[in-house]
Amino acid sequence: MKQLSQSIPITAYSAVTACGLGNTPLYMALESGKNCLQPLELFHIDIPTCVGEVREVLPEISESLRRFDTRNARLALATLNCEKGSVRHAVMHAIEQYGADRIGVVIGTSTSGMYETELAYEYFRDKQHMPESFDFLNQHAWGATADYLKYELGLSGPAYAISTACSSSSKAIASAQRLIASGVCDAVLAGGVDSLCRLTLYGFSSLELLSEKPCTPLDKNRQGINLGEGGALLLLEKPDSQHADRPHLLGCGESSDAYHMTAPHPDGLGAQQAMHIALTQAGLSTKEIDYVNLHATGTVMNDASEMKAIKAIFQSGVKCSGTKGITGHTLGAAGAIESIISLLALECGMMPGTAGLTEADTAFQYDVMGASETTASVRTVMSNNFGFGGNNASLIFGQYADNG
Secondary structure (H helix, E strand, O other): OOOOOOOEEEEEEEEEEOOEEOHHHHHHHHHHOOOOOEEOOOOOOOOOOEEEOOOOOOOOOOHHHHHHOOHHHHHHHHHHHHHHHHHHHHHHHHHHHHOHHHEEEEEEOOOOOHHHHHHHHHHHHHHOOOOOOOOHHHHHOOOHHHHHHHHHHOOOOOEEEEOOHHHHHHHHHHHHHHHHHOOOOOEEEEEEEEOOOHHHHHHHHHOOOEOOOOOOOOEOOOOOEOEEOEEEEEEEEOOOHHHOOOOEEEEEEEEEOOOOOOOOOOOOHHHHHHHHHHHHHHOOOHHHOOEEEOOOOOOHHHHHHHHHHHHHHOOOOOEEEOOHHHHOEOHHHHHHHHHHHHHHHHHHOEEOOOOOOOOEOHHHOOOEOOOOEEOOOOOEEEEEEEEHHHEEEEEEEEOOOOOO
16 A cells, blocks of 8 residues: 555544444444434524534633633643543643643634623623633634643644644544644644524524434435534644554645535535545545545535545445435534544444435435445545535545555
8 A cells, every 4th residue: 555755653542422432322322323413402492493412511711821711722632632631742742742832732613612701691681791711812813722731731843723623623633634744733733613592503504404303315306404513633744663553644635616605516626636636635435434524514416526526536436425314414513523433443444424314315325325224345435525615525544555
C-alpha cells in the first residue's frame, strides 16, 4: 500500500456523543445499530423533532478558566477526560517529548457558545442588562473552545477554530496534518465540538430539513435530519517509528464548489473533487478503500448528491453507510466524530450499518449497508463531510503507514 509523506499517526482519540461518554458506548451503538435520538430535554422548543442530546452530567470548568464556561467547553472537557483520560495523558506525554510550544490546537465548531448567548439574551430581555458572568469573546466566539483547550492543557502552540458548517472538524483534522507536515508543529490536538441551541434547530426548521422522527439516511422515505451534539478529539503527532503501529491519517481532500448557500451540487461535483484529492494524496486507488462513512444527513437532496458522487468515484463499488441515524447530525463536530467512527472500524474490524434504513432508495442501493458487518479486512476507511456553501472534506484513515 503506497503512502506519501503526509501520512500522520493518530496516537489517541475519544468522543462524547448521544451514545454516552467515550468510545465504548459509541462502538456499542454502532455495532447494534441503536439510534440514540430522543425528544429534546435541554431546553424547550415548539418544533416536533428528535435530537442526539448528551444526557450525562458534564464536568465543571475550573475556577481559573471560568471565563470559558459553556456547554461547548464542558463537552470538550468531557471528551478530553473520558477513556480514562487517554487524550489528556497523550497530550501530557507529547508536551514532555516536544515542548508545549510545539503542540497546536485546531477545533471545528458551528455553534460554539451560542447556547450561552441565547441564555444571556433571555436574561437581557427580562433584566435589561447582560448577566455579569457572560463573556462574549471567551464564550460566544468561534475560537473560544480552542482557546479553552489550549489553556486547560498548558499549550502555547498555534490555536484556532475552523467554522465551515458540517465539514468544520474534518477540515480541522486536515489543518493538523498540514501543521505537522510543514514543520510548524510536532503534534496537534484536532477535532470538533458542537452543542445544541435554538439557533440551529429553528434555522434548520425554517429550511424544512428537520425530521420529526428519528432520521433514516439513504432510505427511500427519508424526511430530513435530526440535530445532535458532542465532541471528538484526536492527537496527531509527527511520524516516528514508535508510532508505526498506530492508525494513520493517510490523505485529506478539500474543495469549495460554492454551488449554493445551503443546497449541495446536484451531481456532487465538489464532493467528487474532495474524494479524488484525498485518494491522490494517500496514494491509493478506489479498490484499496474498504469502507466509506458517508455524510448521509437524511435529506432528500444531500443523500442523492453524495451517492452520485460516490458512483462517479467508486465505479466498481464500495461498502458504505451513514451513521447520523445513531448520533444525530452534530454539525461542526460531525467530521471529527465520524473520523473516530472510522478509526473504530479500523480498530475493531467493524463496518457500521445505516441505522433506520428499511428500504434503500432505488436510485442508490449501490453497496449501502443496512446492518453492521464484522470483518478482519478493514484496512482503509474514507470519511466524508460536506457543508453548506459547498465546503467539502474527505479524509482517509489506515491501519499501517510507512513514512520512510
